[in-house]
Amino acid sequence: MSEFDLLMPAFLTDFLVDGLSKNHTLHKLWEAPDPAAKISAVKDRVRALISGGIGRFKVTADFIAQFPNLEAIFHMGVGYDLVDAAYAGAHGIIVTNTPGVLDEDVADIAMALLLDATRQIPQSDAFLRSGKWLTGTYPLTATLRGRTMGILGLGRIGKAIAKRAEAFDLKIAYHGRTQQAGVAYPYYATPIALAAACDVLMVVAPGGAETKHIVNKAVLEALGPDGILINVARGSLVDEAALIEALQTGKILAAGLDVFEFEPKVPQALIDCQNTVLLPHVGSATHYTRQAMAQLVIDNVASWTSGKGPLTPVAETPWQRLN
Known part of the structure; x- marks a missing residue:
């Protein structure tokens, strides 16, 4: 050497x-x-x-x-x-x-975000810590039962997430640049088509100019009012302004984000949304x-x-x- x-x-x-x-x-x-x-x-x-x-x-x-x-x-x-x-x-x-080398830890965080966003785990933790349980019960939440996860970017990490999602009895579909041979999951040719076919949209695609704002207003509207967005890829893939509007108006149910468009700066409007779980890009941070x-x-x-x-x-x- x-x-x-x-x-x-x-x-x-x-x-x-x-x-x-x-x-x-x-x-x-x-x-x-x-x-x-x-x-x-x-x-x-x-x-x-x-x-x-x-x-x-x-x-x-x-x-x-x-x-x-x-x-x-x-x-x-x-x-x-x-x-x-x-x-x-x-x-x-x-x-x-x-x-x-980082696939498993990132996949774990992706599923943790999905559970947190669906069952409102951080919010219910705060409910208990603030003493509110002494005067009432926490409201009912959404569930993972019967959901379909659409994976946007079925690479190594996407496949590791899919393996975990199958253990939760979630149906799986995916979108990528091309349909993959030997993959049994349904393939959708566009992000909008994938979003319309699922109620969990898992973003795991690469960053860069080609994928900037691939999750835009139209995709979020296709995901629908029961939809949950999870992003463990790059913040640039999601139009944050469109996401904030969708969260504020109920166009989607919730979001779990480990990445942000201009991190470490996170929009205050996103922080103020009560239907979000936000992490400081810790997917591989073990x-x-x-x-x-x-x-x-x-x-x-x-x-x-x-x-x-x-x-x-x-x-x-x-x-x-x-x-």
């Missing part, structure tokens, strides 16, 4: 920092008093970037272009919309992500999974620097086109 100069724009985890620092020179941009001066001093030596997190640091084309000897961008996360992978690929720069994600980044770096190629290249990477 040859030593590389790596640059990490924003802190991710101690495990990742320590693991990369063992064999490589890791430049920690977040510690630099003058980040621009730091980049200027090391840009010719940097051969890889380490990115990750949500809303922390965007690896734009302009940022990438500062490093003339850049070979790779190793991203900690399954979604990599913070990285301009198209630009990287067009300039012969490999991009990797960390798929697979010690076990974050260490597994960091380890996959370390393994990708080791494989690349030893000449074996990337372990988990993304679709835009030039590596796949050359093999």
